[in-house]
Amino acid sequence: MSQTTAHSTQTPEELDVVIVGAGYSGIHQLYHYRKQGYSVRILEAESDLGGAWWWTRYPGARVDSESPFYQLSIEEVWKDWVWTERFPCRDEVCEYYQHVERTLGIKKNIRFNSRVVSAKFNDTLNRWVITTKDGFVVHPRFFILAIGAASKPHTPPFADFQSFKGICIHTASWPEGLVTKGKRVAVIGTGASGVQVIQSIGPEVKHLTVFQRTPNYALAMQQQKLDKEIQQKSKRLFPDMFRRCRQTPNGFSFDRYPKSLHATTPEERLLFFEDLWTAGGWRFVTNNYMDIFSDQAVNDEAYFFWRNKICERVHDPVMQEKLAPTSPPYPFGSKRPSLEINYYDVFNQPNVDLVDLTQCEISRFTPSGIQTADGVEHTFDIVVLATGFHTFTGPYTDLKVQAADGTDILEKWANGVYSYLGMTVHGFPNFFYMYGPQSPGACNGPTCSEVQSDWIVGCVSHAMKQCFTRIEATREAEIEYRRLILELNARSLSRSTSEPTNFKGDLAQYGRLCLEVTDDGYRGFVFSSQVESRALL
Numbered sequence: 001m002s003q004t005t006a007h008s009t010q011t012p013e014e015l016d017v018v019i020v021g022a023g024y025s026g027i028h029q030l031y032h033y034r035k036q037g038y039s040v041r042i043l044e045a046e047s048d049l050g051g052a053w054w055w056t057r058y059p060g061a062r063v064d065s066e067s068p069f070y071q072l073s074i075e076e077v078w079k080d081w082v083w084t085e086r087f088p089c090r091d092e093v094c095e096y097y098q099h100v101e102r103t104l105g106i107k108k109n110i111r112f113n114s115r116v117v118s119a120k121f122n123d124t125l126n127r128w129v130i131t132t133k134d135g136f137v138v139h140p141r142f143f144i145l146a147i148g149a150a151s152k153p154h155t156p157p158f159a160d161f162q163s164f165k166g167i168c169i170h171t172a173s174w175p176e177g178l179v180t181k182g183k184r185v186a187v188i189g190t191g192a193s194g195v196q197v198i199q200s201i202g203p204e205v206k207h208l209t210v211f212q213r214t215p216n217y218a219l220a221m222q223q224q225k226l227d228k229e230i231q232q233k234s235k236r237l238f239p240d241m242f243r244r245c246r247q248t249p250n251g252f253s254f255d256r257y258p259k260s261l262h263a264t265t266p267e268e269r270l271l272f273f274e275d276l277w278t279a280g281g282w283r284f285v286t287n288n289y290m291d292i293f294s295d296q297a298v299n300d301e302a303y304f305f306w307r308n309k310i311c312e313r314v315h316d317p318v319m320q321e322k323l324a325p326t327s328p329p330y331p332f333g334s335k336r337p338s339l340e341i342n343y344y345d346v347f348n349q350p351n352v353d354l355v356d357l358t359q360c361e362i363s364r365f366t367p368s369g370i371q372t373a374d375g376v377e378h379t380f381d382i383v384v385l386a387t388g389f390h391t392f393t394g395p396y397t398d399l400k401v402q403a404a405d406g407t408d409i410l411e412k413w414a415n416g417v418y419s420y421l422g423m424t425v426h427g428f429p430n431f432f433y434m435y436g437p438q439s440p441g442a443c444n445g446p447t448c449s450e451v452q453s454d455w456i457v458g459c460v461s462h463a464m465k466q467c468f469t470r471i472e473a474t475r476e477a478e479i480e481y482r483r484l485i486l487e488l489n490a491r492s493l494s495r496s497t498s499e500p501t502n503f504k505g506d507l508a509q510y511g512r513l514c515l516e517v518t519d520d521g522y523r524g525f526v527f528s529s530q531v532e533s534r535a536l537l
């Protein structure tokens, strides 16, 4: 396997596999191809390992998946690693990635500072032609996109946005050393990043105004320090635990409670809800009654338990109504809740306001702040955009993926996304993506990415062993898969009225579907060798 770095003037390297992205998904892929002796390289836009965790530096950035589930299931890696907290902070996750390097020595197979700008399939070579921003070109047989869903920050088109003279930052590019203490700060957005920034800077800023469009049904994190010895002892169970995570709806080892809420007494459900709340983290959603997502009455009961918990913490009835409305604005758990430590307490501070954007929109930015529809001008030193990312097909706007005839994948998806298994696309042979359009969404990231990664490795290895030079999903297979995506969306309480972005079934169901496809001789795929590839397709 070549370890050298090629330059544009040299003949492009011909590798078996090129992976884009050095987060969990990309590293898992690299590890398995290398183990099987394939030539493989990761191209990573940043200067170190960690994917989104590398560049996520806003104050309070922390994992929302509890230990020990948020890690690779590779034994060489987990056997010598212990976490200090149940929900690790960003720096600890980055330290974990360095442990991955010390254990596996993967950096030698990674080209850092290599932002891929285009990837085009070459029909004659049956290889991808991948080009980075600095002109590096490589020709792999297989091209794997492992860049996650949150790679392109979303800045809403606010009127007169450029006129603001203070500091305006997106949570995705928090500058090192930015001081918020004693400043007048705005945070726009109350998703995962917004909640963490607000609870982190809230206690120390001079004044904080939160601009909220949709309330976050944030759950009590119940953070804990972890004991090293207890963790070491529990490791004998890790192989079973990692297997179990794949058999549950959300990629943790725990499952929904196998009982309907309707089969319980009010006392029983109150005590059950209290237990889940005390257990903390996602448990109030993931371990709740089996009908929490299929029965609106059950869902409402969970909502009102949650609402009471929040109202016990937030003193002002007006603020209570903004953060936890009497009438649920959307079904409980249908939008990703955040985990919080002191988020709701911040809103009891006299120096913290919340502008409900459903009642009073942002009209425009001004040189000194933000003007709202009621004519009030709010003045700030710093505006934080916690407005998320262009998810779904967003990452494909900067990284152009093209079929052999030049068709861009976004052109193909202009009238709706068609993929097979949320991993492959007809017309784009030898290409696999992970954690992208039509992949599973609401689950523990590492479990989901390993389910997909194992399947892709199996498929690529099958092709390599049989000397096939080309794999392609059929059009019929992706039409059938899209039908399933729409059906699952229609049945879900979290159904979107626009195009569903994810596979809205359980992760376990998704895993079974992928295995069925394999067991059925890679149903829905055409494998071919170089000479016959055109004829077969």
Ligand code: NAP
Pocket: 061, 062, 063, 064, 065, 150, 156, 157, 171, 188, 189, 190, 191, 192, 193, 194, 211, 212, 213, 214, 336, 357, 386, 387, 388, 389
């Ligand atoms: P996000 O969850 O998509 O939240 C974006 C927020 O910005 C939402 O509250 C959204 O409101 C609001 N917003 C968007 N456009 C707006 C506009 N024009 N005006 C006002 N508000 C607007 O984004 P994120 O918090 O950056 O998180 C992105 C993803 O990263 C998460 O889903 C999660 O998977 C991951 N993440 C994970 C962690 C963790 O594990 N701890 C931490 C951070 C991020 P609406 O709800 O009304 O759209």
